[in-house]
Amino acid sequence: MKGLLFERNLPRFAASRLASAIGGSGRGAAVGPLRLTDVTPPDLPGPGWHRVQPLLAGICGSDLSTIDGRSSRYFEDVVSFPFVPGHEVVGILEDGIPGTGVPGTGVPGDANPVGGTPVGGTPVGGTAVGGTPVGGVGTRVVIEPVLGCVARGIQPLCAACAAGRTGGCERVAFGHLSPGLQIGFCSDTGGGWSAGGLVAHEAQLHRVPDAMSDEDAVMVEPTACAVHAAVDAEVEAGDTVAVLGAGTLGLCTVAALRRLAAPDTLLVGARYAHQRRLAEELGADVVVEPGQLARAVRRRSRSLSVSGTLTGGADVVVDCVGSDESLAQALTMVRPRGRVVLVGMPGRVSVDLASLWHREVAVTGAYAYGVEDVGGTLRRTFDIAMDVVAAAGLGRLVSAHYPLEHFEEALAHAGAAGRRGAVKVVFDLRAGARHGARGPATTGPTATKGRVP
Ligand SMILES: [Zn+2]
Ligand SMILES: [Zn+2]
Secondary structure, eight states, X not given: OEEEEEOOOHHHHHHHHXXXXXXXXXXXXXTSSEEEEEOOOOOOOSTTEEEEEEEEEEOOHHHHHHHHTOXXXXXXXXXXXXXXXXOSEXXXXXXXXXXXXXXXXXXXXXOOSSSOOTTSEEEETTEEEEOOOOOSTTOEEEEOOBOOHHHHTOSSOOHHHHTTOGGGOSOTTOSSSOSOSBTTSOTTTOOSSBTTOEEEEGGGEEEOOTTSOHHHHHTHHXXXXXXXXXXXXXXXXXXXXXXEOOSHHHHHHHHHHHHHSOOSEEEEEOSSHHHHHHHHHHTOSEEEOGGGHHHHHHHHHTOOEETTEESSOEEEEEESSOSHHHHHHHHHHEEEEEEEEEOSOOOSOOOOOHHHHHTTOEEEEOOOOSEEEETTEEEEHHHHHHHHHHHHTGGGGEEEEEOGGGHHHHHHHHXXXXXXXXXXXXXXXXXXXXXXXXXXXXXXXXXXXXXXO
C-alpha cells in the first residue's frame, strides 16, 4: 500500500531545510526525508486498538515545519522514525468496536478512568464526558491523535491523563508504543498519509455524524486545537480580543472564540484578502492587515503608544502564527496584565521581553486538547469542536484535495496556502478506501478554492 514515509536521514534533513529556505515552505518535500513508498499497515499494538482507513488527511503547519527541517529540537525525543505523517484524519473504521451502539455506557468493570470505553465516552473522575457511540465496521470516525497514557497502556495514568487533559500527558515517550506525541509522529501507529491505513486506540476515536461532510470532519482536529486555545484564553464578557494570523488555526480560533466566549470586540490581523473575507464570515468584528492591527487595537482600547507599545491594549491576544514577529507584535498590543496565548507552534524565537516584564503580561501555550470546562460543564474538546465545525461550516476552509502521488505539489501548495488563496490542503484517499469510497475518485490535484459558499 502506498504511503508517505518520513525517515531519519540527516543529509536529507539538511537538504530540505535549504530547499525550503530558498524555495519556501513545503519545497523541501522533493529533496527531504519524506518519500512515497510501499508502507506495511501497522500491527495492532494491543487490546482496544482498531484499524482506520483514511478518507481525507490534512496537512498541518507542524507537518510542514517537520518536513522543512524547521521544527524545534525540543521535539527530537518525542517522535520515532520512520513514521507516516498525518494527524488530521477522517477515516473509516475497518474492524468495528464490539458492543457499540449503546450511548453513554462505559466498559463494565473497566478500571480505566479515561478512554477505554467502546462508546467513546470518557469517564473523567467518575463523570461520563462525551458519550458518542463509535460504532461498527464502516463507521466514519475522526482521530484524536494524542498518544497519552491510555493509548500507551500505562497504568496508573499520569495526573494530566487522569484529569482528561491528554494533551498534557507526561508519558508520551513511554509505555508499549514508541515515542510520539501523536499519531502521525510515531513509528508504531501509521498516520493519515497512507493508503495502508493507521491504527488508533478506541479512546482516540470519535464518530462523525452522518450529516457531516468529510471536509467538515477533517477540520475537527485543527478546530479542537482552536477550541482549547479559545477556552484557555479566559476571555471575560466585554473583553477586547485580538487574533494574529488567519491561516487554518487563526480562522478556526475566530470561529471558536465567537461561539465559546463573549468578547466585546474580536479583531483579526490577516495578510490575504480571502483570509480577511473568511475571518469576517466566521465572526470577527474588525479585520485588518497584520501591520494595522496594533492601530486598530489602540483605537478600540483608547490607548496611547509609547515606543511602539500601547499603554493599554487588548485584554487577550491570540498568536496563531508563532514567529518572532508575531510574538513581538502580540506583546506590543496586549494590555498590562493581559494574556497572550500561543497557538501557532513557535520554535526558537528572539523577542524583547522588557515590556512583558514591565507590564506583567502572561504568555501561555495552547497545545492540543483533552477536556474543557465550559460554564462549569466538562466536555471532550473534540465534541465541542464537532459543534463548532458544524455551526461555522468550517469544511469551507478545505481549499484543495491531492492524491498521495502528488505529494510534492500538495506540500508546496500547503506551504504557500495564504499566497495562493488557499487555507487547508488535504490528501484525498477516498478512491482507495475499501469500505465504499465517498465522493468522486480523485485522479489529480483538485483545487476547490472557488467553492467557498
Ligand atoms: Zn496539527
Ligand atoms: Zn498521560
